[in-house]
Amino acid sequence: MTSLPLPGALRRTLHYAITGIVLSTMCSGTVTAQSINSGDIAPFEAVYEVGNNLISAGDARLRLSNEGDLWEYSLNIKPKGVFKLAGKGRIKEISTFTLVESDGEVFLQPQSYQYRQDDERRREVDARFDWENSTVTYEYRGETVTESFTDPILDRLTATLLIMNSLRHDFQKAELPVFDNARIKQVNFVNEGHESLRTRQGRIDTIRVTNRNATGGSRETITWFAPSLDYLPVKIEHKKRGNLVVRLSLMSLENRVTSLELGEALPVDEVNGELPDATDEEAGITLEPVKSE
Numbered sequence: 001m002t003s004l005p006l007p008g009a010l011r012r013t014l015h016y017a018i019t020g021i022v023l024s025t026m027c028s029g030t031v032t033a034q035s036i037n038s039g040d041i042a043p044f045e046a047v048y049e050v051g052n053n054l055i056s057a058g059d060a061r062l063r064l065s066n067e068g069d070l071w072e073y074s075l076n077i078k079p080k081g082v083f084k085l086a087g088k089g090r091i092k093e094i095s096t097f098t099l100v101e102s103d104g105e106v107f108l109q110p111q112s113y114q115y116r117q118d119d120e121r122r123r124e125v126d127a128r129f130d131w132e133n134s135t136v137t138y139e140y141r142g143e144t145v146t147e148s149f150t151d152p153i154l155d156r157l158t159a160t161l162l163i164m165n166s167l168r169h170d171f172q173k174a175e176l177p178v179f180d181n182a183r184i185k186q187v188n189f190v191n192e193g194h195e196s197l198r199t200r201q202g203r204i205d206t207i208r209v210t211n212r213n214a215t216g217g218s219r220e221t222i223t224w225f226a227p228s229l230d231y232l233p234v235k236i237e238h239k240k241r242g243n244l245v246v247r248l249s250l251m252s253l254e255n256r257v258t259s260l261e262l263g264e265a266l267p268v269d270e271v272n273g274e275l276p277d278a279t280d281e282e283a284g285i286t287l288e289p290v291k292s293e
Contacts, residue, residue, distance in 0.1 A: 036108050037165055037168070038106060040165045041071075042064075043064050044254065044256070045063045046232055046252065046253045047060070047062075047253075048249060048250055049248065049251050050246060050247075050248055051247060052244055052245075053247075056080070058077055058078055058079040059080065059251070060075065060077045060248055061077075062075050063076075069099070070098060071096065071099070073097070073157045074094045074157075075092070077090065077092070078090060090117070091117050091118075092114075092117075093156065094113070095112070095114075096110070096112045097110045097111055107152070109129070109152075110153070110154060112126075112129070113138075113155040113156070114126050115181075124140070125182050126139045135149070136153065136179060140182035151177050153177050153179055154176060154177070154179065156180045159178050162176075167207055172190075173190045174188075175187065175188050175189075185213060185214075185215075186213075186214035188213075188214045190211070192209065194206065194207055197224055197235065199234075206226050206235075207224070207227065207231075209223045218240050219239070220238075229253060229257060230257045232253060234250045235249050
């Protein structure tokens with residue numbers, strides 16, 4: 001049986017959970033890392049429950065918005081209950097980016113990235129991307145570092161937005177350079193096919209994606225994306241050595257496809273007991289994928 005770590009370990013647990021959201025994306029062999037089809041990306045806001053089979057530890061809020069040509073993608077985690085009383089586990093990330101057209105394609109280019117965790121200055125990260133000179137300059141633990149990149153690079157947050165492109169198009173697996181925790185990492189992503197998730201709203205078709213560090217390690221993140229919800233994640237699980245560490249489950253969503261307000265998390269595992277089967281019509285969920293324009 002899995003158990004959620006004690007409050008003192010909540011920061012580490014939530015960090016891995018967030019990595020599950022922000023790194024769960026991939027691209028096909030025919031689509032470049034930053035290539036975005038017209039109409040793929042649109043504003044949305046989603047809230048997830050953070051916990052596991054036994055307890056709920058907090059909420060995670062993802063929000064994508066834009067003002068003119070500048071887009072902002074933010075993630076805000078707030079602990080609750082005993083975890084809130086411990087005063088740890090607050091995480092905030094903000095990424096800004098632009099969409100640049102070249103040779104008939106639209107490319108996603110991160111402009112800045114910011115990470116904050118509780119009030120710990122040693123965990124703060126501030127980064128700026130210089131696309132003319134192919135460099136990223138970041139401040140971390142009192143030092144300012146500039147690194148060059150050759151392949152187009154993403155930060156932890158903008159990586160997720162590739163789901164708006166890649167899952168609408170043919171792909172199997174990919175390795176992407178991602179700026180994460182003041183380092184550029186190579187991350188492998190694998191499309192493991194479709195899977196039907198049982199929910200309190202009935203069954204919903206999803207695409208299961210697993211990501212791991214390309215250099216190896218004991219950790220992996222599995223994400224279930226729902227085509228009928230504009231490919232937004234409905235469940236994310238982070239595992240270490242095959243054991244569940246934490247799960248994120250969709251609670252509410254507002255996007256161009258639908259508006260969902262649920263009293264409890266959307267995905268429900270079989271371990272939580274038997275639930276009445278709802279038809280797709282009763283659930284109000286359309287299981288047809290949203291086609292790109």
